[in-house]
Amino acid sequence: MSTPVLLVTGFLGAGKTTAINRLLAAGHGERIAAIVNDFGAINIDAELLAEASDTVIGLQNGCICCSLQGDLLRTLRLVLGRTPRPERIVIEASGAADPRGIVETIMDPALWDAVDLDAVVCLVDAADLAMTPERARDPLWLAQMQFSDFVLIGKTEGVGAGDRARLDMICAAAGKPVFDIDALPLPVEAMLGHAPGSAQRTVPTGPHVHAERFVTVEWQARAPLSLAAFQAALDAHGRGLLRAKGFATFAERPGRRYLFQLVGQRANFTPVTAEPDDTPCRLVFIGERDRFAAQDLLDALDRARG
Numbered sequence: 001m002s003t004p005v006l007l008v009t010g011f012l013g014a015g016k017t018t019a020i021n022r023l024l025a026a027g028h029g030e031r032i033a034a035i036v037n038d039f040g041a042i043n044i045d046a047e048l049l050a051e052a053s054d055t056v057i058g059l060q061n062g063c064i065c066c067s068l069q070g071d072l073l074r075t076l077r078l079v080l081g082r083t084p085r086p087e088r089i090v091i092e093a094s095g096a097a098d099p100r101g102i103v104e105t106i107m108d109p110a111l112w113d114a115v116d117l118d119a120v121v122c123l124v125d126a127a128d129l130a131m132t133p134e135r136a137r138d139p140l141w142l143a144q145m146q147f148s149d150f151v152l153i154g155k156t157e158g159v160g161a162g163d164r165a166r167l168d169m170i171c172a173a174a175g176k177p178v179f180d181i182d183a184l185p186l187p188v189e190a191m192l193g194h195a196p197g198s199a200q201r202t203v204p205t206g207p208h209v210h211a212e213r214f215v216t217v218e219w220q221a222r223a224p225l226s227l228a229a230f231q232a233a234l235d236a237h238g239r240g241l242l243r244a245k246g247f248a249t250f251a252e253r254p255g256r257r258y259l260f261q262l263v264g265q266r267a268n269f270t271p272v273t274a275e276p277d278d279t280p281c282r283l284v285f286i287g288e289r290d291r292f293a294a295q296d297l298l299d300a301l302d303r304a305r306g
């Protein structure tokens with residue numbers, strides 16, 4: 001019997017990991033394996049999903065829509081060979097990935113009869129689109145929506161009626177059914193069921209949108225950072241930065257560790273439990289290659305070491 005696969009796609013920071021965590025916590029009762037492709041060498045998403053899933057495998061340092069296609073195929077076979085075999089596989093694409101390359105791999109003849117691509121869901125960040133209306137013309141953002149079966153809209157709080165209506169129009173024009181992630185209950189049935197038309201799905205053709213437009217850098221420190229200098233570094237060198245995440249400790253807040261998340265202009269720090277062998281700071285940044293001065297940011301972070 002073939003194992004159903006759910007592919008979760010969506011732009012950088014759209015809310016894919018959060019949605020998968022909520023889905024896994026929703027009491028589905030199935031044995032689910034998650035395959036997570038993070039955009040940097042530090043696989044933070046796998047850590048964030050580890051508590052909720054039976055099995056989490058991280059694929060990092062590349063994109064499963066292009067350079068890591070072979071790794072995805074091998075990982076799928078590995079997961080399918082496990083005992084007990086998972087009853088479902090959820091794949092989280094990186095926010096820089098074109099879903100076409102991933103669909104191509106899942107539909108590879110080597111996996112025929114082994115997996116069934118049940119649904120492709122695209123997470124859309126309503127607040128990001130309201131703040132950055134040109135996102136709707138981004139070829140990657142469009143490909144992620146176009147090659148999905150339905151759209152899950154999140155981060156709707158504070159989004160005006162006009163911006164929301166525009167987003168609904170974009171989804172309608174693309175012919176995508178829309179679910180609101182804040183409207184409980186979570187559309188588990190839709191995410192874990194056969195999307196209409198999935199049985200007739202064909203391997204997508206045409207050129208993919210490639211991740212070379214982005215630059216990704218990692219930064220680690222064995223000592224706490226100065227919070228003020230960290231914020232100043234981001235203010236001074238955050239131009240073109242689309243997404244950042246990781247764990248950080250700060251000299252001003254001894255004994256505390258934070259999960260740092262930045263999406264566009266919005267940053268937040270969530271306190272997390274600190275383990276004695278944790279690296280104090282482990283961060284990853286991704287930005288537009290032609291705008292993001294990554295080296296300047298890394299130099300400023302070096303100067304922010306406490």
Ligand SMILES: Nc1nc2c(ncn2[C@@H]2O[C@H](COP(=O)(O)OP(=O)(O)OP(=O)(O)O)[C@@H](O)[C@H]2O)c(=O)[nH]1
Pocket residue numbers: 010011012013014015016017018019045093094095123154155156157181243245261262263268
């Ligand atoms: N307010 C609000 N915040 C959200 C929602 N979903 C995600 N977030 C926040 O948005 C940030 C990014 O969420 P993730 O779930 O990591 O996004 P992602 O799409 O997995 O990100 P990458 O794949 O790493 O680019 C985090 O700070 C989340 O807490 C939502 O529905 N509402």
